[in-house]
Amino acid sequence: MTTTLAPTAGPDDRPAHRDPNVLRWLGAYASSAVGDNVYYIALSWAAVQAGTPAQAGLVTAVSAVPRALLMLGGGVVVDRYGPRRVVLGSSAVRCLLVVMAAVLLLAARPGLWALGAVAVLFGVVDAVFLPAAGALPARITGPGQITRVQGMRGLATRLANVLGGPLGGLGVALGGTAGAFGLAALLIGVSLPLLWVVRVGHLPPDHDRARGALLAELRDGLRHIGQDRVLRPLVLAMAVVDLGFVGPMNLGLTLLAQERGWGSLGMGWLLAGFGTGAGTVSLLLTLRGRVPRAGLVMALAELGACVAVAWLAHAPSVIAATGVALLIGLLAGLGGALSGALTLAQAGPAYAGRVTAVSTLVGFGVAPLTFPLVGAAAGRWGIGPVFAACAAIWAGGALLALCSRPLRRAELPR
Structure with missing residues (x-):
């Protein structure tokens, strides 16, 4: 039998890309x-100005x-809140x-x-x-x-990656590092009034629960994950996939371009190819709204991606490598x-924060520490060999998903 995911609380069922609240x-x-x-x-630029490249890398990774x-x-x-x-x-x-930081x-x-x-x-604030x-x-x-x-969300992330570099460079050029920090603060600050007017759905009565100690609630969240098929x-x-993904698709692209003599251009x-591919699929998902057999499609997509990563290290030219990066x-x-959609849908609104924290812990907290x-x-x-090893780890995560029948047959709610 196909596993159907539990519904979540939401204030509106209209198409998300036409919902003013979502926008x-x-x-x-x-x-x-x-x-x-x-x-x-701005942080990396200021760190480079204050120390060696290795020290700058440590400063940017310490968060x-x-x-x-x-x-x-x-x-x-x-x-809880x-x-x-x-x-x-x-x-x-x-x-x-x-x-x-700007004032400093x-x-x-x-x-x-x-x-x-x-x-x-x-980094401490990022943890919440x-x-x-x-x-x-x-x-x-x-x-x-x-x-x-x-x-x-994927489209917004790609837009941020495209605009962030030029805007950061412009901020440094016009106002120095302090100016770049000031621009970053302004952009983060703009989100506050928009978030203030975003409406959220209330938890249904069957999700109400008493608040306990932090460790007790954490154990409850871990138990919720462990008991869900x-x-x-x-x-x-996802944790295993992130371990294989973060290294080659962040530091690895820079090292590949350097080893092949392709330079910063x-x-x-390579970054443009990857961003274009990710942005294209985000746009298609935005317009389509739902993918049948989501669990199976997710696992097969990750398996194909890890094969492409292993292939990327052997691309004969920058044009071929860009095409592989797009794939x-x-x-x-x-x-x-x-x-991400399967995680949110299956977690339920009362556990979404704890499940999201566990599912993204490796990608945001552990995997970046593997850069050295x-x-x-x-x-x-x-x-x-590094790309091959990372691809093997990545493949392990995809195979874990394929070997789980409940996950392989999981469907997103209609």
Whole structure:
């Protein structure tokens, strides 16, 4: 029998891309995402000016540590107080932190310790912001629109990646690093009034529960995942996929372009190919709204993407590599959007924050810490074996999904 996912609470069942409430959320999410990109460019630029490239890399990566340590607790906070309230509060704090960084740069020339402290604090806030941002879409529309909302979210993410770089560079050029931080704070701040007017659905009566200690609620969330025949293999598969994905598709593209002598222009083409593929599939999901046999399609898409990653390291030219990167974007974008939609739909509104925290912990908190290992392995053995190893890990996650009958037969709500 096909597994049908549990419905979630939502205030409106109209198509998400025509729902003003969803569009307000989308505007807030896009503005905040662009601000994040500008912030990371400003932080990395300031760190490079204050130390060596290796030290700068450490400063930009250190925010992953508090995310890894605190994100599970952040998921409990989201379910206790509601994703909209937590997104609003954490966005305001993130904005203030970036403003503080801008003021610090205007008043003095901060060293690496000061910049690292800003990065760590930003990571602490991210530990509650990221689960809240991931859980909020399930509360702003009907259950049948989750896939469409995930597609819209993917489009906003690609837009942020495209605009963040040029805007960050422009901010540095016109106002120095402090100006870039100020621009990032402005963009994050713009999301606040939009989020304020976003309406969320109320939890149905059968989801009401007493609040307990944080650890007790965390155990309750983990128990909810462990007892669900779809969530259990889905969360595990996503964690393994993220371990294989993050290295090659972030640091790995830069290392590949460097090893092949394609330079920064070649790296730009690879990033453009991946972004175009991911953006295209996000647009298609936004328009289509639902994919039949979502669990099976997700697993097959991830399996195809990992094969393409292994192939990417052997592409004979930058043009061929760009085409492979586009294919990876299409397949990984489809798999990622469907896994996110399946997670939200199956989790239920009362557990969305904790389940989102667990499902994204590896991607946002653990996998970025593997960058030094990926770089060291590429320097010792070359980029081909590194991409092959990451693709094998990625394939392991896809096969886990394929081997689970409940997940393989899972359907999204209509």
